[in-house]
Amino acid sequence: MVDFSLAALAPQASPNPLPLQQKLLRGSPVEIANLASSFANAAGDADYARVLSTRATSLAKGGYVVDNQGVEPGEARQTQQLLGNSKTAMRAIAATLNGISNDLQTGVINANKAIVAVRGELPAIARAYNAAVARLRAVPGISQAEFDIERARLERQFQQQAVRRIGDAGTAVRAAVTTYETRLAGAQRTLSTLGYAPPSGLNTANSNPLNVPVPPAGTNPKTVAAWWLGLDKATxxxxxxxxxxxxxxxxxxxxxxxxxxxxxxxxxxxxxxxxxxxxxxxxxxxxxxxxxxxxxxxxxxxxxxxxxxxxxxxxxxxxxxxxxxxxxxxxxxxxxxxxxxxxxxxxxxxxxxxxxxxxxxxxxxxxxxxxxxxxxxxxxxxxxxxxxxxxxxxxxxxxxxxxxxxxxxxxxxxxxxxxxxxxxxxxxxxxxxxxxxxxxxxxxxxxxxxxxxxxxxxxxxxxxxxxxxxxxxxxxxxxxxxxxxxxxxxxxxxxxxxxxxxxxxxxxxxxxxxxxxxxxxxxxxxxxxxxxxxxxxxxxxxxxxxxxxxxxxxxxxxxxxxxxxxxxxxxxxxx
Missing domain, CATH: 3.40.50.1820 (Alpha/Beta hydrolase fold, catalytic domain)
Structure with missing residues (x-):
């Protein structure tokens, strides 16, 4: 029985789409989006604190006293400025992280589409091979030796066809990976200029299935779909x-x-x-x-x-x-x-x-x-x-x-x-x-x-x-x-x-x-x-x-x- 499965033939393809897909699946769009949400919430807190600082500046001008000590207007203005800068930076970080999440989600979806498509084509190639062998077997007067030689040729022909299609899928997956990595590099430069270094494990798959984060109800279903397809079967x-x-x-x-x-x-x-x-x-x-x-x-x-x-x-x-x-x-x-x-x-x-x-x-x-x-x-x-x-x-x-x-x-x-x-x-x-x-x-x-x-x-x-x-x-x-x-x-x-x-x-x-x-x-x-x-x-x-x-x-x-x-x-x- 000739094996036309993706797992059997992918190692012969150039490029092999499966390890390339795994590079994307190690990331978690949901986890990155949750981190972005944390920064967005923090920006809101900073904005509220800035409002309070503005009020303090106004009170300082009026001679407001706390614990028998006056509020220094200059210090209040400095605090106000720092909080305003912090709010702007955290919102920019949140937007950048959301961009990474969306780019990773798009990459996972595009890679999955390519692999699902070729996985669906392989059974048709297998059926075409079996039909060709059946026609060969029905040729009048063909000897066993002639049959074996021609069947081996057909096997090579159809397997090469399948490998080429898997390679085409690999090219599409590689393009998805390259696009994401290019965008990720640019986003990381932006984060660096904002003074933020993402945790090193952010794009690493969670190896402990007992603690895998589940997107909350109401999450964009496209994000959920990318997350779910990115999990291994055990998880x-x-x-x-x-x-x-x-x-x-x-x-x-x-x-x-x-x-x-x-x-x-x-x-x-x-x-x-x-x-x-x-x-x-x-x-x-x-x-x-x-x-x-x-x-x-x-x-x-x-x-x-x-x-x-x-x-x-x-x-x-x-x-x-x-x-x-x-x-x-x-x-x-x-x-x-x-x-x-x-x-x-x-x-x-x-x-x-x-x-x-x-x-x-x-x-x-x-x-x-x-x-x-x-x-x-x-x-x-x-x-x-x-x-x-x-x-x-x-x-x-x-x-x-x-x-x-x-x-x-x-x-x-x-x-x-x-x-x-x-x-x-x-x-x-x-x-x-x-x-x-x-x-x-x-x-x-x-x-x-x-x-x-x-x-x-x-x-x-x-x-x-x-x-x-x-x-x-x-x-x-x-x-x-x-x-x-x-x-x-x-x-x-x-x-x-x-x-x-x-x-x-x-x-x-x-x-x-x-x-x-x-x-x-x-x-x-x-x-x-x-x-x-x-x-x-x-x-x-x-x-x-x-x-x-x-x-x-x-x-x-x-x-x-x-x-x-x-x-x-x-x-x-x-x-």
């Missing part, structure tokens, strides 16, 4: 095993690692003495088991991308992915609506599975991942003591929009860092979830390529047309609704949710979402087996072919009966 495994609650929910950590960490936390939750935690964990585990059974024969992984047992008063946060989020060309995120709870995990992940299949079937040449995202506490349609419905409020969707934007930024960062690509991401919001997606796009520049609003309660207060979104979504806002969906024409009852995405004035690309469902089912079952039009059109959008969808005339909905005049909103079943 990664240690963190997964000992800090699983943190690693499992840290945007920027690979989806594969987060899945491993979250399954540890989920197992712990399923044996919790708290009946709420235990019941929620069992519901989420049941959803994972069903999706795994559904996809294991296809070799499609199921990942638990998020699990926070105490995220909400009654429910845990969770995100279940069908497909590998780290490497998929197309990633879609499904955001559910009102009445969804942890008890809905199986049906919500089933909807994600239906979207996965539709997306994959529309373009099987590209890899796909679809995420069932329960990252907020959805409203219900119960009346509050004040007589209002939770679904009428937008404080929930405003907060959820920020959470969605952060998680999608993490998905994009890890996919880019692991696979070296820029994935196509589609955010799909159903019912109240469409309001969450819309708010994330409007308020937080959600890092999605396409927005899909299904059975929408409204785009959100202050969002009355596609013109209200950032320019990045021009031509990429899609909407669909079933004629009999009561939510579609409940706007005058629910009110306060901005424009109707299905109306002509809104300007979205409205697609056909008609199905065999009627009544309450028309709102709740957009992703079931009867919703062929919805799934086909969402699959086209999520696979990057939304422009090919026929745009529906927003006025072409079937006539509907007038809404009931009773005081209550028609009850919507959980999704």
């Amino acid at each position: 990664q495994d240690h963190l997964i095993g000992h800090q699983y609650r943190t690693i499992g929910n840290l945007n920027g950590v690979s989806a594969v690692a987060r899945d491993q960490a979250n399954r540890i936390a989920l197992e712990e939750g399923s044996h919790s003495s708290d009946p709420r935690v235990r019941a929620n964990a069992i519901s989420i585990q049941d959803a994972l088991d069903k999706r795994t059974a559904q996809f294991e024969k296809q070799g499609v992984p199921v990942q638990l991308l998020a699990y926070e047992r105490d995220a909400f008063p009654h429910d845990a946060k969770f995100a279940i992915a069908i497909g590998n989020v780290d490497t998929a060309n197309n990633v879609s995120v499904l955001v559910p609506g009102l009445n969804t709870t942890n008890a809905s995990a199986s049906s919500l992940s089933g909807h994600a599975a239906a979207i996965y299949n539709a997306t994959h079937n529309l373009d099987p040449t590209q890899s796909t991942a679809t995420i069932a995202w329960f990252g907020y506490d959805p409203p219900n349609n119960e009346r509050s003591p004040a007589g209002n419905y939770d679904v009428q409020k937008e404080d929930i969707s405003r907060a959820a929009g920020g959470a969605l934007a952060r998680d999608v930024a993490g998905i994009r960062a890890t996919n880019a860092a692991v696979s070296g690509q820029d994935p196509h991401i589609t955010a799909i919001g159903h019912s109240y979830g469409s309001n969450v997606v819309s708010r994330a796009a409007h308020d937080h520049h959600l890092q999605a390529n396409d927005l899909v609003l299904v059975g929408s309660v409204g785009a959100g207060d202050g969002i009355n047309s596609v013109e209200d979104y950032p320019d990045q979504y021009d031509g990429h806002v899609y909407s669909g609704a079933e004629t009999d969906d009561g939510i579609r024409h409940n706007g005058r009852v629910l009110n306060g949710h901005g424009g109707d995405p299905n109306s002509p004035d809104f300007g979205a690309r409205v697609f056909d979402a008609e199905s065999e469902n009627t009544g309450a089912d028309a709102h709740s079952n957009y992703f079931d087996s009867n919703s062929h039009n919805t799934l086909r059109n969402i699959g086209s959008i999520a696979s990057g072919h939304g422009v090919a969808i026929p745009v529906r005339d927003p006025d072409a909905f079937r006539p509907v009966n007038p809404l009931p005049t009773g005081p209550d909103i028609p009850r919507i079943r959980p999704r």
